[in-house]
Amino acid sequence: MSDLPVRSVLDAELVEEPPAPVYYRPKLGRLASWWLRSPRVPVWLKERAQAAQAAKDAVAYVVRSPFRFLGAVVRGLIAGARWWRRWVTVRDFREAAEQSEKLADKFAEIRALTLFRWKVTGLVLVVSALVVLVARVVYGPGVLWIVATVSAVALAVLGRRKEGSPGRKAVLAGPRTLTWTMDPQVLVDAFRDAKLIGKDETLRLVERATRMGEGWAITVDLPATRKAADVIKNREALASALAVDEVQLIVDRVRRNGGHAGRVAMWVADQDPYSAPPLRTPLLDVPRWDAWRPVPFGRDARDRRVDLPLVWTSLLVGAIPRQGKTFAARLAAAGLILDPHTRLYVADFKAGKDWEAAGQVAHRFMSGDESEHVLALVGWLVELIGEVQGRYRRMRELDDVTCPESKITPAMSRDARLNMPVTALFIDEVQVPLEDRTPVKVEGKKLTAGEYVGELLTWLAKKGPAAGFVLVLATQRPDSKTIPSGLRAVLGSRFALRVMDWRDSNIVLGEQMNTRGYDSSRLLASHKGVGILRPDGEVQAGADVLALTVRTYYMPNEDWRVLCERGRALREAEGTLTGHATGRDVALVLDHTAAVKAIGAGTTSDGPVWRPDGLPEPLAAVVTYLGDELDEEDGRDFIPTAELAEALDVEPTAFARQMAGLDCRPTRNRVPGEDGEVRRIRGYFTADIRAAVKRTRRAEIGSAGSSDRDLS
Numbered sequence: 162m163s164d165l166p167v168r169s170v171l172d173a174e175l176v177e178e179p180p181a182p183v184y185y186r187p188k189l190g191r192l193a194s195w196w197l198r199s200p201r202v203p204v205w206l207k208e209r210a211q212a213a214q215a216a217k218d219a220v221a222y223v224v225r226s227p228f229r230f231l232g233a234v235v236r237g238l239i240a241g242a243r244w245w246r247r248w249v250t251v252r253d254f255r256e257a258a259e260q261s262e263k264l265a266d267k268f269a270e271i272r273a274l275t276l277f278r279w280k281v282t283g284l285v286l287v288v289s290a291l292v293v294l295v296a297r298v299v300y301g302p303g304v305l306w307i308v309a310t311v312s313a314v315a316l317a318v319l320g321r322r323k324e325g326s327p328g329r330k331a332v333l334a335g336p337r338t339l340t341w342t343m344d345p346q347v348l349v350d351a352f353r354d355a356k357l358i359g360k361d362e363t364l365r366l367v368e369r370a371t372r373m374g375e376g377w378a379i380t381v382d383l384p385a386t387r388k389a390a391d392v393i394k395n396r397e398a399l400a401s402a403l404a405v406d407e408v409q410l411i412v413d414r415v416r417r418n419g420g421h422a423g424r425v426a427m428w429v430a431d432q433d434p435y436s437a438p439p440l441r442t443p444l445l446d447v448p449r450w451d452a453w454r455p456v457p458f459g460r461d462a463r464d465r466r467v468d469l470p471l472v473w474t475s476l477l478v479g480a481i482p483r484q485g486k487t488f489a490a491r492l493a494a495a496g497l498i499l500d501p502h503t504r505l506y507v508a509d510f511k512a513g514k515d516w517e518a519a520g521q522v523a524h525r526f527m528s529g530d531e532s533e534h535v536l537a538l539v540g541w542l543v544e545l546i547g548e549v550q551g552r553y554r555r556m557r558e559l560d561d562v563t564c565p566e567s568k569i570t571p572a573m574s575r576d577a578r579l580n581m582p583v584t585a586l587f588i589d590e591v592q593v594p595l596e597d598r599t600p601v602k603v604e605g606k607k608l609t610a611g612e613y614v615g616e617l618l619t620w621l622a623k624k625g626p627a628a629g630f631v632l633v634l635a636t637q638r639p640d641s642k643t644i645p646s647g648l649r650a651v652l653g654s655r656f657a658l659r660v661m662d663w664r665d666s667n668i669v670l671g672e673q674m675n676t677r678g679y680d681s682s683r684l685l686a687s688h689k690g691v692g693i694l695r696p697d698g699e700v701q702a703g704a705d706v707l708a709l710t711v712r713t714y715y716m717p718n719e720d721w722r723v724l725c726e727r728g729r730a731l732r733e734a735e736g737t738l739t740g741h742a743t744g745r746d747v748a749l750v751l752d753h754t755a756a757v758k759a760i761g762a763g764t765t766s767d768g769p770v771w772r773p774d775g776l777p778e779p780l781a782a783v784v785t786y787l788g789d790e791l792d793e794e795d796g797r798d799f800i801p802t803a804e805l806a807e808a809l810d811v812e813p814t815a816f817a818r819q820m821a822g823l824d825c826r827p828t829r830n831r832v833p834g835e836d837g838e839v840r841r842i843r844g845y846f847t848a849d850i851r852a853a854v855k856r857t858r859r860a861e862i863g864s865a866g867s868s869d870r871d872l873s
């Protein structure tokens with residue numbers, strides 16, 4: 162044995178030290194930090210832009226003051242003359258006598274008094290003139306100046322603009338547009354006229370009117386208990402009170418730090434912000450894009466860029482024809498096309514030329530509106546469901562460093578060995594497959610191809626995003642019968658271009674959005690590409706807003722082709738060109754059994770999905786409006802008729818008659834009101850509505866066709 166010392170051998174595992182937590186530490190000193198936060202320090206002492214605007218306002222004030230003074234003196238002169246006339250003609254005495262019908266008795270008395278007051282006037286004038294004359298002789302011409310100045314100041318004080326002073330407000334005040342930027346009182350009046358604040362209430366100026374882009378921005382605080390949400394809701398009334406078109410008025414609630422429920426940021430454009438020529442997409446200037454970065458989508462009225470996050474969410478685009486739906490969906494696609502690590506499925510049921518160029522980059526591509534295309538889509542969806550399930554299975558087996566949550570990460574999506582690229586499915590005119598009545602038989606169950614597509618899409622939209630699947634659906638018919646409510650509920654982002662009425666707008670944007678001030682049926686037909694975006698996640702402009710009006714970038718066919726060619730070149734360089742784009746369509750991997758099992762687990766076992774498709778009106782509208790409220794366990798028990806009539810914009814008696822025709826009759830029920838008092842109100846039990854839906858569905862299924870295609 163040797164005498165060499167033997168070092169102990171340690172058996173251990175190498176672990177990476179977790180990163181030390183980083184806590185927020187203010188970079189500025191205490192004083193600077195207090196200065197910036199304190200509500201007592203005026204904003205113009207905190208911000209350069211506000212200070213510059215304050216200086217400009219001060220200069221404007223000084224320049225305008227001689228004219229204001231002159232105006233006040235003239236008004237004072239008129240007010241003084243009016244007062245003197247009333248006094249000299251003994252108007253009050255005369256009116257009192259007239260009212261008591263004793264004018265004839267008092268006539269001599271009034272006349273004497275009038276004469277006396279004329280004499281007093283004459284005497285005062287003579288005495289004043291004499292005093293001024295004597296003073297002039299004794300003290301020199303300066304006296305005349307002093308007298309003139311004192312009189313002018315006195316008249317200006319008398320004639321100053323005061324709230325409620327009679328006779329000081331012009332009946333027609335001339336154009337109101339932009340006067341509020343100089344005189345905040347005009348803004349207060351506009352809020353009062355629009356009934357957003359009471360007669361005795363006023364606004365508090367938080368940030369003075371500042372020039373911002375092609376318009377003016379101002380931030381105000383509403384009186385306590387008034388809500389910014391109500392101002393957003395009644396934007397139209399406020400626009401009318403300010404004499405601007407409502408597309409020119411942007412109203413936002415200020416949120417987070419420095420914001421509260423009563424703080425309103427307003428921006429008024431000088432002219433229609435959407436009348437300028439459309440802008441080209443900035444993607445044309447970039448060689449490639451990262452699908453994980455929000456895709457440049459458009460600009461809001463203030464010309465701030467709006468980017469749309471796509472990964473981990475899905476998008477529904479709805480509008481009447483020719484408003485720019487396809488263009489909007491293509492913008493979303495363009496960002497993904499420029500990332501060679503994304504896989505694209507494009508189904509164009511418009512069957513036009515709009516999507517043609519995508520064929521050179523897409524893994525799967527089809528264009529057509531026949532039943533065979535719908536059945537091909539069913540195949541794609543089944544394949545995608547199998548792929549999503551496979552990804553979840555594989556993610557479970559990955560270590561925590563590669564896959565920290567059951568969610569795909571940017572690194573995972575780019576790792577060719579894992580084979581989990583961001584995969585996007587674009588379906589234009591999705592109403593075509595959803596309305597397809599071809600009877601199909603899946604695993605022994607009879608249903609229409611449209612219903613099957615609806616259920617498969619719902620499952621994909623629900624489970625797909627976390628596994629890196631992006632679903633983009635565009636529809637020309639955003640009505641409740643076409644897009645099942647179960648599917649709509651799981652589509653994260655919504656973009657509504659112009660639609661026919663508020664109901665269609667709500668179907669795209671979500672229930673009650675019109676009552677919150679977002680109604681895309683009010684957009685102008687001439688504003689192509691302008692729509693209301695309800696994003697899922699943060700968009701660049703107006704972060705934290707519920708929805709915003711956006712004008713999409715204009716990407717005509719030639720630009721679209723350029724981007725698709727660029728996308729193809731990138732894929733060729735990275736070796737990621739697959740499927741249809743290579744000229745060899747890969748055979749579909751179909752497992753209907755697994756798909757049916759999945760959608761069975763995903764939708765039907767969650768309880769009935771309350772879909773309006775196939776139901777007669779007004780039951781379909783009721784089901785759309787109530788959505789999950791119809792749920793037996795989590796939903797409501799009773800819905801007042803008044804609420805339904807208002808929400809559906811129907812006449813209550815006719816509505817009750819139609820519902821009775823469907824065997825669903827109203828009942829009187831005791832309901833506690835907002836004040837806590839219990840009242841008897843007429844309405845419908847949700848159990849009755851559910852029963853009516855089930856009855857109608859059963860009747861429909863009984864009459865379904867029988868020449869089914871067996872897909873299993």
Ligand SMILES: Nc1ncnc2c1ncn2[C@@H]1O[C@H](COP(=O)(O)OP(=O)(O)OP(=O)(O)O)[C@@H](O)[C@H]1O
Nearest residue numbers: 439482483484485486487488637689690713714715
């Ligand atoms: N951002 C935009 N700026 C200006 N014009 C636009 C914009 N987006 C679309 N358009 C115009 O609107 C027209 C219609 O667009 P698009 O084909 O996308 O409509 P659509 O809603 O898909 O129509 P359809 O329902 O018939 O398929 C386009 O030809 C284009 O000229």
